[in-house]
Amino acid sequence: MGNFTSALRTNTAFWLAALILLAAGCAAPPYRMDIPDAFKQYDTNQSLKWISADGVMLNTREVKNDPQAPATFWQDALVHHMTAQGYAHSATDCFTTQQGQHACTSTFLLPKGNQDWVLSETLFVGDKKIVLVEVTGEYARYEALADDISAALRTFAPNR
């Protein structure tokens, strides 16, 4: 009886710990990046969502890699589509993350009200899905944080 009780306690403790760890894992966003000092992160388990004091916003989301295509294909498609919409393509910067994942950031400009705004789209293309890291903000404010954002993107890694 004593052995049974002891085993039950041990098992309960094990499953409880496992559940806590699982819950903690589920509560974390699916990706991680080193957050620059200028940004604060929203408490969400859906995506990485950062915002700076002057309104530069970063969001991540996933889309299906369908039809399955390499990064260069999607990069070209993105630039053509955004240019056709009226965005001005400013630059494309391709890089490899610290974990060895290849990615490209395309930057676009557009006037919004009487300001110039920037939209930067970084594509991490996988076999089944594409992770988009999207940043937007007023031109001067974005430019002030551009180096920090670029450095943070190089630390991008999946959380699970």
Next chain:
Amino acid sequence: MNNRIPQHRILGFALTALLCALSTHAQPADTDAPPASPQADAPPAPQAAPEAAPRHVSQAASLVLKVANATETRRALTDALAAFGGTPILLTDDSVVFRLPHAQLNEAIAHIETHGLALEKSLDREDLSLRIHTLEGQLKARQEIMVRLRDFFTDADVPATLEIESHMLRLVEEIESFKGQLRLLNDRARLATIRVLFRFEDRHRITTTHSPFDWLNTVGVDTVMEAF
């Protein structure tokens, strides 16, 4: 002795005569008519031909430039025109005004045109020589009157002194005004002006185009902002 004319009256007549004489003397140098009452000690009228005098020409260029990003272009132009001796004197969201030496104007315009698509270009040249020479003549005449008025102080009584002071006050105002105008004109003649107005590319007309790839249709600034 009682019907003696007051001293300040005499001084008033003298001052009026002096002003008339020197005003006639202050005619622009290119007037052909000889002075109405040439004075023995007055310098001889310049006989040199007017074309020998230095020309004072102002140049002002204006460009309307179609650019992708006004802020970036303005910064690039400010850096680039420094090499031409250009200094920005006015910066706004959609324009920038530079002053630079006349000799560099054409090169600077050509360089500015490389930063975007020049929609409009104009160059305004104005010969300021006549206005500058006229102002210089008027200024010189007022300064000579000032010198002569000081001589009247020696024997002047109180009313005469007050009248001289009132004349001198008016002259000082005129002299300062002429100096200010001359400074302005000489500055315009010394440096050229370039005004660049920025116009955005047609990108401000964001149109909704449909992509066969669904996720591309969701990419945009508004999508990012809606997530917050």
